[in-house]
Amino acid sequence: MARKNTTARVVKSRSNTMWGGRYKLGPAEIMERINASIGFDRRLYAQDIAGSLAHADMLVAQGILTAKDGRAIRRGLLQVRAEIESGRFKFSTKLEDIHFNVEARLTELIGQAGGRLHTARSRNDQVALDVRLWVRDTIDRLEPMLADLQAALIDRAEEYAATIMPGFTHLQTAQPITFGHHLMAYVEMFGRDRSRLADCRVRLNESPLGAAALAGSPHPIDPRHTARALGFDRPMANSLDAVSDRDYVVEFIAAASLAAVHLSRLSEEIVIWCSAPFRFIALSDAFTTGSSIMPQKRNPDAAELTRGKTGRIVGAFVALCTMLKGLPLTYGKDMQEDKEPLFDAADSLELGIAAMAGMVRDLKANPARMRAVASADYSVATDLADWLVREVGLPFRQAHHVTGRLVGIAADKGVDLDKLSLAEMRAVESRIDRSVYRVLTVEASVKARKSLGGTAPANVARAVKEARRRFPGRTKGSRR
Numbered sequence: 001m002a003r004k005n006t007t008a009r010v011v012k013s014r015s016n017t018m019w020g021g022r023y024k025l026g027p028a029e030i031m032e033r034i035n036a037s038i039g040f041d042r043r044l045y046a047q048d049i050a051g052s053l054a055h056a057d058m059l060v061a062q063g064i065l066t067a068k069d070g071r072a073i074r075r076g077l078l079q080v081r082a083e084i085e086s087g088r089f090k091f092s093t094k095l096e097d098i099h100f101n102v103e104a105r106l107t108e109l110i111g112q113a114g115g116r117l118h119t120a121r122s123r124n125d126q127v128a129l130d131v132r133l134w135v136r137d138t139i140d141r142l143e144p145m146l147a148d149l150q151a152a153l154i155d156r157a158e159e160y161a162a163t164i165m166p167g168f169t170h171l172q173t174a175q176p177i178t179f180g181h182h183l184m185a186y187v188e189m190f191g192r193d194r195s196r197l198a199d200c201r202v203r204l205n206e207s208p209l210g211a212a213a214l215a216g217s218p219h220p221i222d223p224r225h226t227a228r229a230l231g232f233d234r235p236m237a238n239s240l241d242a243v244s245d246r247d248y249v250v251e252f253i254a255a256a257s258l259a260a261v262h263l264s265r266l267s268e269e270i271v272i273w274c275s276a277p278f279r280f281i282a283l284s285d286a287f288t289t290g291s292s293i294m295p296q297k298r299n300p301d302a303a304e305l306t307r308g309k310t311g312r313i314v315g316a317f318v319a320l321c322t323m324l325k326g327l328p329l330t331y332g333k334d335m336q337e338d339k340e341p342l343f344d345a346a347d348s349l350e351l352g353i354a355a356m357a358g359m360v361r362d363l364k365a366n367p368a369r370m371r372a373v374a375s376a377d378y379s380v381a382t383d384l385a386d387w388l389v390r391e392v393g394l395p396f397r398q399a400h401h402v403t404g405r406l407v408g409i410a411a412d413k414g415v416d417l418d419k420l421s422l423a424e425m426r427a428v429e430s431r432i433d434r435s436v437y438r439v440l441t442v443e444a445s446v447k448a449r450k451s452l453g454g455t456a457p458a459n460v461a462r463a464v465k466e467a468r469r470r471f472p473g474r475t476k477g478s479r480r
Helices: 029-035 038-061 067-086 098-110 111-114 123-159 179-204 223-229 239-244 247-274 299-326 332-363 366-373 380-394 397-412 423-426 434-439 442-448 457-470
Strands: 164-169 173-176
Touching: 038 067, 038 111, 038 123, 038 223, 038 434, 038 442, 067 111, 067 423, 098 111, 098 123, 123 179, 123 239, 123 247, 123 457, 164 179, 164 366, 164 442, 173 179, 173 366, 179 247, 179 366, 179 457, 247 299, 247 332, 299 332, 299 457, 366 442, 380 434, 380 442, 397 423, 423 434, 434 442
Parallel strands: none
Antiparallel strands: 164 173
């Protein structure tokens, strides 16, 4: 019996009538499967129809289409959009992509006028337009979400402006800081993420429509007309660049990757802070799950999943760069592979931002535990060294050495620095006086850190006020 060769089987009845004039036979079944993108690019329907409406208006304004055809096309496109949004539209893999699916249905609805819509346009500049519009819409959706996350952090920073916690380097207790100050660091990070996305939006806001397949159009089109109609700053200057450029996709995912890294770092801290050895914060049932075997467990799964999705977003960045790196100008079908990683990265980032905003609002700090850990491991040693510089006049390196000897004595005795007697201190440095004890508390330590950007509670309060001005958000405490 002959072996069935499904790879090479040709399906004559499935010829794509949208481009089948050149081809006598339909595609092999496997070709249809690898070629079709409608399974994922249907998400571009709103952008595709918006672009077609603008293109049709321009064709009428330029006298390329009649006003009658223009009205029919507009009416038909609005009906197609309504069918898609109501779930009544029948997508077909035989028609490959969102562009052919929309055009085929339009032609069914209005007849030959539907076929005239594609005058002076190619799927190359059409898809370039659709993706550009989709990325722009996504940035516009992410902007208020990031602002809301910042607002949540700012509100909690204000609440915990004077709550003392340990500051870490190498995950070892370093110096006392305030929880509010720690949270405000993430406000700055997410502010940079907003700025990067805004920059990306500025650079992508040029219209590729009018480039056609790659060389432009012989028809008397007006690309400035469609650019204005779609909210772009200008048409793109070079037709080859217009259809081949995916810089804005890579730039968007690069910005998304950094935002995801910031979400991941905060997620990691939440996981650590929730753990039994730390007990710095607690999350409610809303953002934790239990164990199927250990009834006492409360797992910070929302934080772990947010942290985990970072790999998908960074992976999308690598996938896009790898896809583009070997492509000559202009369009290659490889570019179809930009959409799935783009969509997945955007979806993952949106979910992570929303989850993090929820966790920040939900978390409850444990100030007593935070202070206890901040007070341990001689975290005020630097304050003692600074006191020796200010009050005794020692060079810092000598003050560092004296402080190290005193820490060693306290460690040998198993006591904190402020429990050493004045005589024990003077045995190491005779000029130490009793006023030194005023700097050997965690409260004094954080209060003294008044320099710009420092952790002093008064600084945090000012930083909160300034951040509400710089990064307006959407919580009750925010000021617009």
